[in-house]
Amino acid sequence: MFRNFFKVAVRNLSKNKFFTILNVIGLAFGMSLSLLFIAFLSFLSRFDDFHSNKDRIYRVTSQLLDKKENPKYASAPAHLAENLHDFSGVEKVVRIHRSLYGEASYGDKKIGVSGYFADPGFFEMFNFPLLKGSKATALGNPNSIVLTETEAKIIFDDKEPMGEMINIPGYGSFLVTGICKDLPKNSHMYFSAIVSYSTIVGHPKSVFLDKKEGWKSYKGSFVYMLLRKDANTGNLERFLNNVAKERYAREKSKVTFKLQPLDQITPGSEDMLDPIGSNWSYLEILVTGLITLIVLVPACANYVNLSIAQSLERMKEIGVRKVMGGRKKQIILQFIVEATTIVLVALMLSYLIYEVVRKDILMSMIETTPLDLTPTWETFVGFFVFALLVGAVSGFVPALYFSKLSPIVALKGKEVKTSGRSFFRKFALTTQFVISLGFIMAVVIMMRQYQYSVNYNLGFEQEQVLDVELQNINQQIFKTEFEKVPGVNRISMSSHVLGLGTASKRYIKTKGEFDSIAVTSMSVDEAFISNMKLTLLAGRDFGQDKSENSRFIIVNEEFVKALHLTEPSTAINRMITLNDSSEFRIAGVLKSFHYAGLEDVIAPFFFEYNPDKFTYANIKLEGKDALGSLIDMEKLWKKIGGQGKFTAQLFSEQIKDAYSFYIMIMKLWGFLGLLAITVACLGLLGTVSFTNKKRFKEIGVRKVLGASAKSLVILLSKDFVFLMAIASVITIPVIYFLFNEMLANTQHYSITIGLFEVIVSLVIMLILGLATILSQTLKAANANPVENLRTE
Known part of the structure; x- marks a missing residue:
C-alpha cells in the first residue's frame, strides 16, 4: 500500500x-x-555525562529570603563544608571559588588565565583527566596550580611544565603540579587553570572565608559533595536548613539551602544567579x-x-x-x-x-x-x-x-x-510579512546603532592614535626611542585606554561638606591631555615638575557639579581627600568627555599623575602609512628589550572591537531574517502564481476588451500589496517601541529610531515583495489572450 x-x-x-x-x-x-x-538539544542532553559519579554529585544552592525578589543563587557559603564533613551520607566535599583571573607569566611568555580555587578532592570528585600529576596531591599544597593542556603548551612550548614556577600578579608564584586534559565543551564548569584552595586562605580577597562575613558574602563560592548511594538527600537538606536557621537567626534576610543534582544544573529548571559556568x-x-x-x-x-x-x-x-x-x-x-x-x-x-x-x-x-x-x-x-x-x-x-x-x-x-480558507491564506501571508519586516527593521536599527557608536564623538582625539602595551618596559627609554620612528608625532602615557570603560573606581570626600562621592580616575602623564586634544575650561595642565604633578588632579565638569559648584573656575585649588586619606588639589577642569563606553552616562572623573600605574603608551601618528610605522615599531621593540610580543592597536579599531557585539547580533538576526524573508517570498511567489493561473481566462477576456498590461498588473497585484501594507501598519509601531525601550536600557547614548530606519526597512521589504509579485503578474499580463481563451 x-x-x-x-x-x-x-x-x-x-x-x-x-x-x-x-x-x-x-x-x-x-x-x-x-x-x-x-x-x-542533543548537545545539552550530553552535559556533564562524562563524570563517572554524576548520579551521586550534588551542589548546594541558596535562596535569599529578602521579602522582595527572593533571588536564587547557584553559590553557597564556603563554611557549609565544615558542617557537611560530619554528615553520615556525605562521602566527599569540595569547595570551589570562582575568582582566579589574571595574566600568568613565565619568562617572556604571558597568557591570560581564568579558573577556580578548589579543594584537593576536586580531581577525585570530577572526571577531568590529569595527563600529568596525581589526582590526590595536585592541589594538596598552597600555591599549587594545575593547567589545562592548551595553556601549558602555550606557556612552556615543548618544555616539561611539571615543577616549573609561574607568576600571576595579585596572587604570587605558583608551582605547576599537574596538567589537565582540555575540557569537553559539554561541561557546566569551564576553566584554564585550577589553584589549590589553601592558597587563598588569609588572602585579602578571601572575605568569603571570614567567620562572620563569609555567611553573607558568598557570591562566587560553590560547595559540591559526593554522596553515598544510600544517602538520604531529604535529611541532608533539612540538616543544611537547620544550620541556616542558626546562622541567619539575627539577620534581617534569611537564607535557605537546597541540593541540586549534577545532571539538573545544565539544563536546569531554574535560572539561577551567580552561575559557575554554563547555565x-x-x-x-x-x-x-x-x-x-x-x-x-x-x-x-x-x-x-x-x-x-x-x-x-x-x-x-x-x-x-x-x-x-x-x-x-x-x-x-x-x-x-x-x-x-x-x-x-x-x-x-x-x-x-x-x-x-x-x-x-x-x-x-x-x-x-x-x-x-x-x-x-x-x-x-x-x-x-x-x-x-x-x-x-x-x-x-x-x-x-x-x-x-x-x-x-x-x-x-x-x-x-470557503471564506475560512481565503482568510487563512491572507493571514498566513500577512504574518510572514510581519515577521520579515520585523527582522529587517531589527537589522537596520542594529546597523545604525553600531555605526553611531563607532563614529560617536567621544570628546577627544580618536584618529591616528595607537595604544601600545608597555609590559613593564622602561617608560623613558620607550618614549625617547619611539619618538624617533618616522610617522610618530607625540607620545603620552596612561594607566588605561580612554573611552573603553576600563578606568578605576574611587571615592572622594570633600572636607566638612559632603559624604563620599563615587568617581572614576586614570593616571596620565604631562603630555596626555594635549596629545588627546582634551579641552581645558579652567586652570592648567600637568607640568614638567613630577613631584608637583603628583599633588594635583585634573577633573571634568561633572566632578565640579558633584561638588555643588556653579563655575569650573571656582574648583581650582580646592583640596580633595580620597577614601584612602590621600589628598590632592584640583589643578584644572576639563570639558566633559567620554572616559568610559557609551553604555553609561558621563559621571565625575579625574586624572592623576602616577607613573607607577602607566601601562599604555598613546602614540599620535601623522601621515597615512600606519602599517609601515607599526613594522618599524615592532623591530624597535625588540632592540630596546621589550618583553613578550609587541602589542599595539589603533584606537579606532579598539572602538570597533568594543561594539563588535552589534555585529554579532546583526549576523544572528540577519540569518533569522534571511530565512523568514526567503520563506515569505517563496510562499508569496507560489500564491501569486497559482492565483494568476486560476484567473487566466479572466485576464484573456480583459485583454481582448482592451485592458492594458499596466492595468492588469495593478489588478493582479493590489490584493498582495494591501497585505504588505497591513503588515507594515502592525510591525512598525511594535518594533519602534520595543527597540526604543531596549536601546535605552542597554546603552545610554544611543540612536533615536526615526523615519530613516522605517523607510529603509519598508523599501527593502517592498523591493523583495514587489519583485516577487511582479515576476508573476507581468508574465500573466503580457501573455497572449488567444492561448488563454483557446479552451473556451
Missing part, C-alpha cells in the same frame, strides 16, 4: 515541478533553523525553540496553502478514488506520504544549510558559552524523526480537506470555495 502511495506521490510531485521546487526550498529554509535547535535554563531553551517556530510554521503554512490551492487539479483524482472505494483513511495517508516525501527531500537541502551556518552560529555564541553542534548519530535520528513529524503535520491539513469532499463534487472538478 505504502509503495503505491509513494509512486503516486512521486508522479504528482514531478507533474507540478514548479510548486514542488517552491515547497522543497521553502521547507528546507524553514527546517534549517530547527536542525540547529535539535543539535543544540541554560528550560525557559531559555523554550524561548529558543519558539524562535525556530517563527520560521518553521510559515514554511509549513506555505505548503498547506499551496497544496489546497492546487485543489482543482486534484479533484478528479480524489473523486475517482472515492468512487472506486477509496476510504477516507487511505486518502489521508496518500497526502501525508506526499508531504513526507517533500519534507525528506527538503531535509537533505536543509542539512546542507545547517552545515554552512552552524560554525557561524558557534562564533556568535562564543561570548556566552562553549557549544558543540557537530551532529552525532542521536542528532541524525532526531533530524529524521523531526522530518517525519513535519511531513505528517504538513500533510494532515490538506488531507483532511480533500478527504471530506463528496465523490460528486470531486468529479465535477470544481474547487470548494
Whole structure:
C-alpha cells in the first residue's frame, strides 16, 4: 500500500515541478533553523555525562529570603563544608571559588588565565583527566596550580611544565603540579587553570572565608559533595536548613539551602544567579525553540496553502478514488506520504544549510558559552524523526480537506470555495510579512546603532592614535626611542585606554561638606591631555615638575557639579581627600568627555599623575602609512628589550572591537531574517502564481476588451500589496517601541529610531515583495489572450 502511495506521490510531485521546487526550498529554509535547535538539544542532553559519579554529585544552592525578589543563587557559603564533613551520607566535599583571573607569566611568555580555587578532592570528585600529576596531591599544597593542556603548551612550548614556577600578579608564584586534559565543551564548569584552595586562605580577597562575613558574602563560592548511594538527600537538606536557621537567626534576610543534582544544573529548571559556568535554563531553551517556530510554521503554512490551492487539479483524482472505494483513511495517508516525501527531500537541502551556518552560529555564541553542534548519530535520528513529524503535520491539513469532499463534487472538478480558507491564506501571508519586516527593521536599527557608536564623538582625539602595551618596559627609554620612528608625532602615557570603560573606581570626600562621592580616575602623564586634544575650561595642565604633578588632579565638569559648584573656575585649588586619606588639589577642569563606553552616562572623573600605574603608551601618528610605522615599531621593540610580543592597536579599531557585539547580533538576526524573508517570498511567489493561473481566462477576456498590461498588473497585484501594507501598519509601531525601550536600557547614548530606519526597512521589504509579485503578474499580463481563451 505504502509503495503505491509513494509512486503516486512521486508522479504528482514531478507533474507540478514548479510548486514542488517552491515547497522543497521553502521547507528546507524553514527546517534549517530547527536542525540547529535539535543539535543544540542533543548537545545539552550530553552535559556533564562524562563524570563517572554524576548520579551521586550534588551542589548546594541558596535562596535569599529578602521579602522582595527572593533571588536564587547557584553559590553557597564556603563554611557549609565544615558542617557537611560530619554528615553520615556525605562521602566527599569540595569547595570551589570562582575568582582566579589574571595574566600568568613565565619568562617572556604571558597568557591570560581564568579558573577556580578548589579543594584537593576536586580531581577525585570530577572526571577531568590529569595527563600529568596525581589526582590526590595536585592541589594538596598552597600555591599549587594545575593547567589545562592548551595553556601549558602555550606557556612552556615543548618544555616539561611539571615543577616549573609561574607568576600571576595579585596572587604570587605558583608551582605547576599537574596538567589537565582540555575540557569537553559539554561541561557546566569551564576553566584554564585550577589553584589549590589553601592558597587563598588569609588572602585579602578571601572575605568569603571570614567567620562572620563569609555567611553573607558568598557570591562566587560553590560547595559540591559526593554522596553515598544510600544517602538520604531529604535529611541532608533539612540538616543544611537547620544550620541556616542558626546562622541567619539575627539577620534581617534569611537564607535557605537546597541540593541540586549534577545532571539538573545544565539544563536546569531554574535560572539561577551567580552561575559557575554554563547555565541554560528550560525557559531559555523554550524561548529558543519558539524562535525556530517563527520560521518553521510559515514554511509549513506555505505548503498547506499551496497544496489546497492546487485543489482543482486534484479533484478528479480524489473523486475517482472515492468512487472506486477509496476510504477516507487511505486518502489521508496518500497526502501525508506526499508531504513526507517533500519534507525528506527538503531535509537533505536543509542539512546542507545547517552545515554552512552552524560554525557561524558557534562564533556568535562564543561570548556566552562553549557549544558543540557537530551532529552525532542521536542528532541524525532526531533530524529524521523531526522530518517525519513535519511531513505528517504538513500533510494532515490538506488531507483532511480533500478527504471530506463528496465523490460528486470531486468529479465535477470544481474547487470548494470557503471564506475560512481565503482568510487563512491572507493571514498566513500577512504574518510572514510581519515577521520579515520585523527582522529587517531589527537589522537596520542594529546597523545604525553600531555605526553611531563607532563614529560617536567621544570628546577627544580618536584618529591616528595607537595604544601600545608597555609590559613593564622602561617608560623613558620607550618614549625617547619611539619618538624617533618616522610617522610618530607625540607620545603620552596612561594607566588605561580612554573611552573603553576600563578606568578605576574611587571615592572622594570633600572636607566638612559632603559624604563620599563615587568617581572614576586614570593616571596620565604631562603630555596626555594635549596629545588627546582634551579641552581645558579652567586652570592648567600637568607640568614638567613630577613631584608637583603628583599633588594635583585634573577633573571634568561633572566632578565640579558633584561638588555643588556653579563655575569650573571656582574648583581650582580646592583640596580633595580620597577614601584612602590621600589628598590632592584640583589643578584644572576639563570639558566633559567620554572616559568610559557609551553604555553609561558621563559621571565625575579625574586624572592623576602616577607613573607607577602607566601601562599604555598613546602614540599620535601623522601621515597615512600606519602599517609601515607599526613594522618599524615592532623591530624597535625588540632592540630596546621589550618583553613578550609587541602589542599595539589603533584606537579606532579598539572602538570597533568594543561594539563588535552589534555585529554579532546583526549576523544572528540577519540569518533569522534571511530565512523568514526567503520563506515569505517563496510562499508569496507560489500564491501569486497559482492565483494568476486560476484567473487566466479572466485576464484573456480583459485583454481582448482592451485592458492594458499596466492595468492588469495593478489588478493582479493590489490584493498582495494591501497585505504588505497591513503588515507594515502592525510591525512598525511594535518594533519602534520595543527597540526604543531596549536601546535605552542597554546603552545610554544611543540612536533615536526615526523615519530613516522605517523607510529603509519598508523599501527593502517592498523591493523583495514587489519583485516577487511582479515576476508573476507581468508574465500573466503580457501573455497572449488567444492561448488563454483557446479552451473556451
